[in-house]
Amino acid sequence: MSFTQLDPTIPVFVIGKGDGFALGVIDYGQEHNLIWVTAINETGEIWCAPNPKVRMTSNWTMGRPKSAAAAAAGKLTEAS
Numbered sequence: 001m002s003f004t005q006l007d008p009t010i011p012v013f014v015i016g017k018g019d020g021f022a023l024g025v026i027d028y029g030q031e032h033n034l035i036w037v038t039a040i041n042e043t044g045e046i047w048c049a050p051n052p053k054v055r056m057t058s059n060w061t062m063g064r065p066k067s068a069a070a071a072a073a074g075k076l077t078e079a080s
Contacts (some may be wrong), residue, residue, distance in 0.1 A: 002027045006051050009039075011057040013070040014049045019057065 009021040019041045026035040027050065033051040040047060055067035 001029065012036065012038060013055045013067060013073075014038055014040065014047065015045055015053045015069050015073070016057070017045075017049070017053075018073075020047075022054070024043055 003024055003026050005024045005025045006022055009023055011019070012015055012022045012037075017038070017040050020035045020038045021041075022038050023046075024037040026037065028035070036051065036054045038047050038049050038054070041043075054063065055069050057070070058064055058066040
């Protein structure tokens with residue numbers, strides 16, 4: 001098992017929770033999803049989200065559009 005603190009944090013969208021920032025990543029090894037330690041903007045809650053539930057936010061400069069999951073949730077995920 002390993003824990004990696006992210007510095008700087010990464011803006012993400014967590015399906016079912018909303019926009020937030022990834023603070024760290026937990027890796028339990030093969031045959032397990034990465035676990036993203038995330039702070040949710042709207043509620044201030046800290047959640048450990050499995051990799052399939054985490055999406056990058058859109059980034060106009062990099063040409064990355066809003067994820068389909070974020071668009072379906074009606075969230076604006078443009079990084080400020």
